[in-house]
Amino acid sequence: MATLEDVARLSGVTKSTVSNVISGKAAVREKTRSRVMAAIDELDYHPNLAARGLKKGKTLLFAVLVPTLQNPFYAKVMDVITQAALDHSYHVILCTTNRDLRLAHQHLQELSSRSIDGLIVMSIGTEFAQMLNSIPKDLPVVIGDWQGETYNVPHLPVIDIDFHTAGLIAANTLLDLGHRRIGVILEQPAHLKRLGGFLSGMTQRHITIPPGLIRAADPTLHSGYTQALELLQNEQRPTAIFATNDLMAIGVLEAATQLGINVPQNLSIIGIDDIEETSYTRIPLTTIALPKVAYGMTLVEHLLHTIEHPERQDANTILMRPRLITRASTGPNL
Amino acid sequence: MATLEDVARLSGVTKSTVSNVISGKAAVREKTRSRVMAAIDELDYHPNLAARGLKKGKTLLFAVLVPTLQNPFYAKVMDVITQAALDHSYHVILCTTNRDLRLAHQHLQELSSRSIDGLIVMSIGTEFAQMLNSIPKDLPVVIGDWQGETYNVPHLPVIDIDFHTAGLIAANTLLDLGHRRIGVILEQPAHLKRLGGFLSGMTQRHITIPPGLIRAADPTLHSGYTQALELLQNEQRPTAIFATNDLMAIGVLEAATQLGINVPQNLSIIGIDDIEETSYTRIPLTTIALPKVAYGMTLVEHLLHTIEHPERQDANTILMRPRLITRASTGPNL
DNA sequence: ATGAAAGCGCTAACAG
DNA sequence: CTGTTAGCGCTTTCAT
Numbered sequence: 001m002a003t004l005e006d007v008a009r010l011s012g013v014t015k016s017t018v019s020n021v022i023s024g025k026a027a028v029r030e031k032t033r034s035r036v037m038a039a040i041d042e043l044d045y046h047p048n049l050a051a052r053g054l055k056k057g058k059t060l061l062f063a064v065l066v067p068t069l070q071n072p073f074y075a076k077v078m079d080v081i082t083q084a085a086l087d088h089s090y091h092v093i094l095c096t097t098n099r100d101l102r103l104a105h106q107h108l109q110e111l112s113s114r115s116i117d118g119l120i121v122m123s124i125g126t127e128f129a130q131m132l133n134s135i136p137k138d139l140p141v142v143i144g145d146w147q148g149e150t151y152n153v154p155h156l157p158v159i160d161i162d163f164h165t166a167g168l169i170a171a172n173t174l175l176d177l178g179h180r181r182i183g184v185i186l187e188q189p190a191h192l193k194r195l196g197g198f199l200s201g202m203t204q205r206h207i208t209i210p211p212g213l214i215r216a217a218d219p220t221l222h223s224g225y226t227q228a229l230e231l232l233q234n235e236q237r238p239t240a241i242f243a244t245n246d247l248m249a250i251g252v253l254e255a256a257t258q259l260g261i262n263v264p265q266n267l268s269i270i271g272i273d274d275i276e277e278t279s280y281t282r283i284p285l286t287t288i289a290l291p292k293v294a295y296g297m298t299l300v301e302h303l304l305h306t307i308e309h310p311e312r313q314d315a316n317t318i319l320m321r322p323r324l325i326t327r328a329s330t331g332p333n334l
Numbered sequence: 335m336a337t338l339e340d341v342a343r344l345s346g347v348t349k350s351t352v353s354n355v356i357s358g359k360a361a362v363r364e365k366t367r368s369r370v371m372a373a374i375d376e377l378d379y380h381p382n383l384a385a386r387g388l389k390k391g392k393t394l395l396f397a398v399l400v401p402t403l404q405n406p407f408y409a410k411v412m413d414v415i416t417q418a419a420l421d422h423s424y425h426v427i428l429c430t431t432n433r434d435l436r437l438a439h440q441h442l443q444e445l446s447s448r449s450i451d452g453l454i455v456m457s458i459g460t461e462f463a464q465m466l467n468s469i470p471k472d473l474p475v476v477i478g479d480w481q482g483e484t485y486n487v488p489h490l491p492v493i494d495i496d497f498h499t500a501g502l503i504a505a506n507t508l509l510d511l512g513h514r515r516i517g518v519i520l521e522q523p524a525h526l527k528r529l530g531g532f533l534s535g536m537t538q539r540h541i542t543i544p545p546g547l548i549r550a551a552d553p554t555l556h557s558g559y560t561q562a563l564e565l566l567q568n569e570q571r572p573t574a575i576f577a578t579n580d581l582m583a584i585g586v587l588e589a590a591t592q593l594g595i596n597v598p599q600n601l602s603i604i605g606i607d608d609i610e611e612t613s614y615t616r617i618p619l620t621t622i623a624l625p626k627v628a629y630g631m632t633l634v635e636h637l638l639h640t641i642e643h644p645e646r647q648d649a650n651t652i653l654m655r656p657r658l659i660t661r662a663s664t665g666p667n668l
Numbered sequence: 669a670t671g672a673a674a675g676c677g678c679t680a681a682c683a684g
Numbered sequence: 685c686t687g688t689t690a691g692c693g694c695t696t697t698c699a700t
Contacts, residue, residue, distance in 0.1 A: 013686070013687085014686070014687050014688080015687095016686070016687060016688080016689095017685085017686055017687075020685090020686085026685080026686090027685065028685070028686085029685060029686090032685085032686080051692090053692090054691095054692045054693065054694090055691080055692050056692085057692080
């Protein structure tokens with residue numbers, strides 16, 4: 001690899017001048033400028049960011065801690081984050097924790113030797129709070145979708161998705177369609193905020209959901225299917241089912257198909273997330289879309305902002321609002 | 335952040351001695367050693383890898399170019415790669431290309447300023463071959479699942495998954511069960527190798543598949559569903575369907591359910607990939623598992639090996655073998 | 669066994 | 685406008 005020195009020698013100036021040409025900070029005579037540019041071209045010179053980083057204390061590199069990419073939500077968000085980073089000439093170091101505190105620590109440990117400009121930590125809760133203390137206080141950090149009950153635990157900015165509102169929207173959508181007997185398929189404990197929003201929507205309209213209609217499930221298609229079968233074979237079966245994520249909602253649709261129940265005539269189904277598959281099922285699913293793109297972009301923008309203005313590191317919470325997408329799986333309660 | 339200098343001062347020695355303690359390369363008297371260690375502890379010193387990298391020319395950092403994380407295959411492989419990297423004290427820079435040549439170029443461009451130790455490029459074909467030329471020849475590179483027809487294009491090591499064999503296994507499995515009239519749902523052009531293997535299996539047993547039974551699809555559940563509906567409403571419908579990935583196979587299952595066709599009694603279904611969902615469908619799907627974990631690990635190990643022994647950079651191809659997983663969706667042709 | 673000094677590639681005053 | 689100088693944090697001869 002060619003260095004600044006090489007370019008300087010070839011164009012008959014010093015490193016400083018070449019540096020000036022590149023940064024554009026100081027004025028350079030047009031003639032020398034073009035000579036330098038020619039040399040840069042000829043040598044195919046690329047500045048060494050590690051060296052620059054050493055000098056300036058900025059590496060144009062940040063890290064992202066994420067539980068797993070196997071959840072389509074995180075996969076999509078990571079795609080967005082790397083893209084947004086590239087747009088700002090940043091690169092991202094990917095660290096998957098598998099929700100394992102030890103792995104997370106190990107990553108943080110190794111990262112502490114790495115001069116990164118910032119860190120995004122996605123989807124952790126109170127049990128990780130202690131870990132956050134081991135992060136140097138001068139490293140810009142933003143938390144993505146904090147899983148704790150309250151937001152006052154870390155004194156760090158949090159970009160969250162308003163899962164409570166997502167649940168509320170689900171409730172209102174079904175209530176507005178005239179449904180009163182509504183089943184819920186819930187991932188425990190990850191989706192308790194969604195359930196909270198849903199139940200508060202119900203309470204506002206003075207509807208109570210019998211406990212038997214709320215069923216715990218794993219966040220898989222199959223688990224949604226199994227739980228839905230049980231709900232639907234109940235003597236007093238619900239006229240609508242709210243699944244706290246789309247994968248389970250697809251399972252519900254399968255169960256309905258299996259039992260010969262028409263959707264949406266005899267059963268409305270609503271999910272949360274808006275994963276790609278929901279538009280591709282036989283009956284496209286109504287769902288509450290999580291703003292994955294906006295979320296990823298905001299994470300990056302917020303982080304870069306903090307990196308550039310470390311003086312006013314705010315520790316507020318930004319709630320990204322989800323949005324109803326009406327498709328074919330919901331209809332009026334006949 | 336504390337520096338070597340700080341540690342040296344606190345322990346009353348020079349930087350060189352501290353460096354020796356850390357690297358363990360030169361002998362250090364036990365007494366000074368422990369004094370240095372104490373200082374390291376007290377100051378919570380972490381070596382600055384950027385500085386070390388500048389000096390030694392090794393950053394313990396490599397980059398991975400991958401089309402998208404939204405395909406569960408890549409998501410899984412990336413999880414494996416980051417994990418394997420961490421085990422060797424490496425970190426990985428994630429670059430998603432979205433199969434866009436321009437984006438790929440942009441990433442490579444930015445990466446050329448980054449002193450990375452190596453590069454993994456996943457899932458590219460001949461159209462990207464030119465791009466590979468713009469990679470500095472002294473940068474260790476390994477290609478993951480090369481999409482080109484032949485392997486002689488890049489003079490770089492290739493770790494590939496033996497998709498041809500995967501297709502062959504599908505063919506043999508169905509033939510052994512007595513199926514003769516077999517439909518194929520194929521992603522074009524990504525899965526042509528799989529089709530090739532399948533057809534060669536058929537040819538070996540002197541079975542010909544009428545062109546009408548091979549249907550092009552997108553790699554989505556819905557597309558599999560649609561194409562399967564058409565195949566199954568044919569007057570002479572197939573007794574088995576081979577879908578070139580699991581998502582489409584799930585769609586086939588849905589179509590069968592919809593038409594009241596029993597699986598596997600009246601229709602066998604086989605897919606490729608072994609994504610998580612295939613074990614969770616109503617009828618768990620028989621599939622040909624791609625060795626994602628072994629694949630990811632091999633990529634990393636091969637890369638690190640090349641980094642450590644740049645002198646004998648081999649340019650061979652390693653084919654990772656897929657493996658049949660028999661579940662409930664296949665049965666004898668009655 | 670430890671220290672002194674040079675240098676990896678770059679930027680940032682400061683001089684001229 | 686351009687050159688000189690110093691130094692970011694580390695490793696590595698080479699002396700001592």
